[in-house]
Amino acid sequence: MNYYYYPGCTLKTKAKALDASARAAAECLGVTLTEVPEWQCCGAVYPMAQDEVAARLSAVRALLAAREAGVPLVTLCSACHHVIKRVNADMAKNPDLRQKAANYLGLSTPYAGETKVLHYLEVLKNDVGFETIKQQVKHPLTGQKIGAYYGCLLLRPADVMQFDDPESPTMLEDLLRALGAAPVDYDQKNECCAGYLSLTDPAAASRRTRAILTSAREAGAEALVTACPLCQYNLSRHSGGSLPVYYVTELLEAALKGGNGHA
Amino acid sequence: MPLNTSAPAQTGEYRPLIVAFCCNWCSYAGADLAGSSRLTYPADVKIIRVPCSCRVNPLFVLKAFERGADGVILCGCHPGDCHYTTGNYYTRRRMTLLFSMLDYLGIERERTRVEWVSAAEGAKFSATMNDFARTIRALGENRKLRDLRCGN
Amino acid sequence: MQKIGVFVCWCGSNIAGTVDVGRVVEAVRQEPGVAFAADYQYMCSDSGQNLIKSAVKEHGLTGIVVCSCSPRMHEATFKKTAAAAGLNPYMVEIANIREHCSWIHKNMEEATEKAIVLARAAIAKVLKDAPLTSGTTEVTKRALVIGGGIAGIQTALDIAEAGFAVDIVEKQPTIGGRMAQLDKTFPTLDCSACILTPKMVDAGANENIELFTYSEVESVKGFVGNFTVTIRKKARSVRADLCTGCGECTEKCPSRKTKNEFNMGMDTRGAIYIPYAQAVPKIAVIDREHCLHFKTGKCGLCERTCSAKAIDFAQEDELVTRNYGAIVMATGFQMIDPSGFGEFGYGKSKDVLTSLEFERLMNAAGPTGGHLVCPSDGRHPKHIVFIQCVGSRDTSGCGKPYCSKICCMYTAKHAILVRDKYPDVSVTVFYIDVRTPGKNFDEFYRRAVEEYGVQYVKGMVGKVTREGGRLKVQGSDLLNDRQLHLEADMVVLAAAIEPDPTARSVASMLTASIDTNGFMTEAHPKLRPVESPTAGVFLSGVCQGPKDIPETVAQASACAAKVIGLLCKQKLVNNACVASSDPLLCNGCSSCEKVCPYGAITYEERELNDKGVRRTARVAVVNEAVCQGCGACTVACPSGAMDLKGFTNQQIMAEVDAICR
Amino acid sequence: MRELTNAICARAKELLQSGAAGRVLGWAPGEFFYDPTPGVFSEGRLNELVYDGFTAANLSKYCIAESQKEGKVLVLLKPCDSYSLAQLVKEHRVKRENIYALGIPCEGKLDMRKARAKGVEGALSFREEDGQVVFETLYGEVRLAREELLLERCLCCRGREYAGVDETLEYALPELPKRDRFQKVAALEEQTAQERYAFWRGELSKCIRCNACRNVCPACSCVQCVFDNPQSGVAAKANSTEFEESLFHIIRAWHVAGRCTDCGECSRVCPQSIPLHLLNRKFIKDVNELYGEYQAGADPAARPPLVNYTPEDPEPSAVLERGRA
C-alpha cells in the first residue's frame, strides 16, 4: 500500500501531533506514505470563483507529482483534502480551467484529474479495512464515549467529495468502534464550527462551537475527535477543557501502540 | 436562447446530409415531442419513419451513404421497451456488426450511430441530433464509401 | 400511371410562419407523378378535407401526400378523407413538416428547403404505395386489471357492470391498496375505509370479477384483443376454499416479530396473518420467510388451531394462463424512503415520520389505536411540524423532479385532523407553495388556517436535530425574513410518491412504455390519457402520474369505458401493414420465422409456378391476423422475399433516394 | 494419394452397390491438372474420379440441386465442406434425405497461384512425394515444399471434425498447420482507419464483378440474388449509379454473416486474388467476441447469431469504442 502523502502547512507546525500520529499509525498498518516532494501550501480555501486559476495551481502541482509517481494522493487535514479533491474534480471536468492550469504550469499534457485523491480515513476504511485495524488494536479504547466531529469540508459538497453520507456520516464512528470505543451520535456532527471566521469573527466561532459542544455533551460524549486542525483548535478553545478534542489519528495510534496519556 | 444549431445556411458553409431512421413508437414520437417542445436541431437531419428499428435493412443504410448521405443514425425504443418486444434487440446486433464492418473497411465510425430514444425523450432526441450533426459536420463530406471501389 | 395530389397545410402560422408553403407547392408541382398541389390554412378542418376530396375527384388522383403535422396526429384523419373520396386509405402519405420542421427550425429558407425534401420523400413513397386492405380478428371478451387498489377496483367494477368478465391480479394478500391505509380523505374528511370497503366487498362478490390476490403476472404474450397472460398465484399455505377468515390462527402464531406492512412497520404481526379486518378476500396467509414451521420445521400451531383444516404447508405456487382482450395497468404508487434526506433526521429519531406513517398513527385501526402519541416514548405531543416537498420538485439527485400533487392537500388534512381532535397540539406547516387546484380544495386549506389555526410558514426546513428529548426544527420563514428554531415533538415528512416498482417489469412484459420517472406513458398526454401507446393496454390511477382519490376514480372509470369500448367490438380491424413473402423468392431458410415475436410465420410446402416452371418448395407464410408489422423478418431474409406492406424495401429506398437527391 | 483415392472409390462403389446412393458427387478432371471440377459419377465412371492436392472445390452447394433430383446422391465432403452442407441442411436448402454424406480425409489443398509465384511455369502435371510437390514442367522438374503451397484456408485448418455426415472414411494423414485464422483480421483492426481504407480500396478496386465468389459460395444460394432482382432496389439494373458496384462485397458479406462457415471458397476462386474471406472472418470474429463462439453448421439446433439476441448484448457505440484508448 503505497501512497503519496500531502501533509499541508498546519501539520508541519501547529498540528504536528496530527502528522506524527498519522505516520506512526500508518507504519503500524503497513501503509507507506511518501511525502510529496516540495509540496506547497494548498491555500486552505477552495477557490469557488470559476475564474481563479492561480489559487488552484499548488493543488495541481501536488496532483501532478502523484500522477507522475502513479500512486494515489493521500491527505489528512480536512481543508487540504477539500481543496485538492475539488481542484482535482475541476481538472477532470472543466476543460477551460484544465487548459489554463496547463498553460500556467507549462504542461505539454494537461493535467486532467488522473490522480486518485484519498483522505487518510478512506485509506483506512477501503484499503486497510476497519476489520483489519480492529484485529491490530492492542489497547482498545473500551468504554470511551467519543463523539465524532466531521465538520463541513470532508462532507460537502457530497457529489464532489464522495466521502460519506453528507447528513448522516458514519465513517469516524465505524473507525472508533474498530478501536473499541463507544461512539456517540449527535446531530451537530456535520454542522460548521465557523473555523474560517475564527480570526475575524471569534464571536461567531464561539456561537457555533458552543452549539456543537452542547449537542455532543448532551448525547453523552466525553471527548470529540476530528481530522481538521482548525476544527480542533476552534472546538478546544471554546470547550474550556470540559470536552477534550483529539485528532482521530491520535486515538488510532494510541489504540495500536498504547502509550499516550489520554488513551 | 442559443439557436446556433439552426443557423441559416450561409454560402459556402458545408451542410451535411443526415438520414435518421426512427421507429414509429418511440423515437419518431420522441422527435415529435422535440418538435412540440420547440427543441431545435439542424435541418440537415431528415427523418424516415419505420415501424420499428428492426425494419431498417443494412441495405438502406448503405444505400443512403451511396446516394450521398454523410451520416446515418438509427433511433429505436430502449432495449427492453420495444413496441414489438424484441425488434430493437435484433437491430442492436445487426447494426453493431454492420458498423463494425464499416469501421473495418476504414469508413469513419462516427458516421453511423444507433441511439435509443423513448417517446418521452424529446430533449434527448434533440440533443442527440445536435451532437450527431456536429460530429458529421466536423467529419465533412462522406466520400469514402462511394470511392471504396475506384471506377475502372 | 399514378396521379398524385399534394396538400400543404399551413396549420395557421404553426407551419406557415416558418415554411413558405407557396414555395413548397411550387416545388412539388415539378415532381414527376404530381398532378395537383395546393396549400390551405387548416387541412384537417372540414373545408380542408373537402378540398382534398374534391381534388381527388376532379383530377382523378390515385394517391395523396399531405404535408402537415405528425402522422401520429392526423394520419388517420386523412386516411378517412381519402376513403371518403373513394381512394384506398393506404394511398396516403404524410410529410411531417410541423414537428419535424417548422417547429424546430427558425430560418424560413432552411425550413422551406427541408419541407420540400420531406414532401419529395413522401411523394416518392406514395408513388410506390399499393392499396391495402385490413384483415380482422376476434376479441377475447375478458379484461385483466393489474393492481387491486382503488384504481383497479373501480376499473374492474365498471367493466364487470357492463357485463364483461374481468380478473384482478394483486400482489398483496388483499385488494384495497394504499387507500385502505388512509385514515380520512380530503376535502370532505370522510373515512377512507368506510368508502373503500364497500367497493372491495363488491369486487369480491361480483360474479364477473375474479380476484387473484397474493399473485403476480408472470408473462404476457399476444396483442390487443388476444393477450395470453400467465399469472403466478403464490402459495398462501392456506386453502382459500376452507379458510373462514376467523383469525384464530393469527392470534396463536408464536412468531410475532414481523413488521406489519399495513401499519408501515410501526407494529408487528404474526407469520400467519390477515392484513386487516376488512381484507378481501378475508383469508389468512403464511409469510414463509418468518414462519417457524418453514424456518425450523418445528412449529405447526396454526395447523392445530384451525378448525377448518385450511392450513396447507405443502401448497405450491400455481400458474394460471388466461386469454384477455384488454389489460389495465393499475399498479399504483409507494412513498419514497426519505432517508436520503438525512437533514430531516428520518431514521435517526422515531418521532420523524412519513405522512403515510402518520396516517396510520392517526387511524383507529393503527398501531396506537388512533391515539396520537410520539412513537419514541409514547408521550402526548405539544407541537407537530409538517414539512412539505420532501423529495418532490427536487433535481439534486435523491428526489423526484415532479410535484407529487397530493401532499399539500393531505398535509392540510393531517393538520386539521390533529387540531380538531387535539386542540392543545399546535401545528406548523413548512411549505414552498400550497397547491390546491381542485373542487373545494383551497377552501379546505383555508379552513386549516382560518378555523383550525394551523401555522403555515413559507420556507423550507434546513435541519431537524434532537435536543433534550425533543426535536428542534431549523428552517426559514421567508415572508417574515427570519430563521426559525422551533421545538417540536413530531416532524412529519410529506415524502414524494413514486410509481410502484413492479410497474416497470410488468410494463416491460406488456411492451408498454414508461417515462424517465417510471410512470406509464399515455398514448397522448391530453387526448388519450387512459391508453398506453401499446394497443390494448390501458392506464388507471397513479401508475400514469400522481393523482388524488377523486382523480384516480375518475380515471379508473374512464379507463373502464375504453376497455368496454374495446371488448364490445365483435372484431378488431388488423393492421394492414403486414409482412408478406414472395414464394418465388423464398429460400425456405426459416430465418424470418426465428425473429418473429408473434409466431406469425409458418412454413409450408407449396407447388409454385416459377415463370412457367413448376416446382415445389418450402416457403414462408405470414398469418396476417397475428403479424403486427414490425419488419424484423424483412431484414432477416437474405433474398428479399419477405417484405412489409406499407413500408416496402422499395418504398424506404425511394424515400432514401428522395432525401439524398 | 492414389491409395486414398482408391479407398474412396472402393467405399463409394460399396455404397452404390448397397443401394445407399445411386450416384456420386465428386471431382472430375478439369482442363488442367490443377483445376479438377465437380462432377457426378455413375458406378461405371467411378474410375474417372479425382482426389488429389487440387480437389479443393467444396461440393456442398451442388447438393442443393442434386438433392432435388430423383434418388440419393453420395457426396464426398472434406471436413470443412461438411459444415457447409450442415448449414444448408439447417436452412432447409438441401433435402437431406436425398443425400448420403461421406466424410473423406483432407491433407490440405494446394494453391496453383502460390506455385506460379514460386516460379512454376509451363506446368504439365504434378505429383506429391514426402511432403513435397513435384511439378513436371516444360522446363523440367520443380520441387517445392508442400506447406509453402497450401491454400490460405488450409494454413488455418480447423481440424478433422465433420459435421452431420453419414459416415467417415478413416485414413491417416499428416497434421496441417493450425495458424490463427483471425490474425490478418486482427492486424487490420490494429491499423488506422486510413490504412484500412487504403487496403480495402486497393483490394476491392480489383474486382471485375465476375460473380465467381457468389457462384461458388455455399451460403450464397438464394433462389434469386438481390443483385439480380430489379425489385430489390439494389440491383445495378434498377439504378443509374454504381451502388451495386461499390457495395457488392459488403452486402454479400452481410448476407452470409452468421451463416458463412469460413470455407474460404470465395477467396480461392477469385480471379483477382481479393482476400474476400477477410470480410467474412471479420463478422465471424465479431460474433465470437461479442456474442460467444459460433460456428455455422456445427450445431443444427443453435440459433444463428443474427437471428438471436440477449438483453445484455453490447451497444453498437460500445463496440466501436473497442480498442480506442
Added chain:
Amino acid sequence: MPETTRETVLRISGTNTRKCMLCGKCSGSCPAYDAMDYRPHQFVAMVERGEIAPLLQSKSLYACMSCFACVERCPRGVQPASLIEALRAMVLREREHTRLPAQLIPELIDAGTPQQAVVSAFRKLSK
C-alpha cells in the same frame, strides 16, 4: 469599480440562479443566518434580478462560513455559497477593499492558532 453585472457574478460563480424555486432551504440551513443582512436566498434572487450593488456592500460576504450546507441541501442544484464567494472575490479584487491588512494579524492570533486559520483568512479576505 468592479464589473457589477449579473452576468459577471454568474460567470465567476458558475451557478444558475434561474433554477431557484424560492423554497428557502438555503436560508433554513445557514448557520450564519443571524449575522447576515442579506440572506442566502436573497443572494440568489437579487443576483437573478441584477441587483448586484447592494450585495457588494453586504456584510454577509464576511459572515458566510463557506460550510456549503446551502449548496448541499438545495433541491435544485443552485449554489448560494458560490454566489457569495463570487461577490466577495469581486470586492477583494479591488485592492482598496482588502479586509485583512497583514499588520492586524498578530493581534488576532494566539499561541495555538493554526496556520490554516491565517492562510484561509487571507484567502477569503485579501487579494
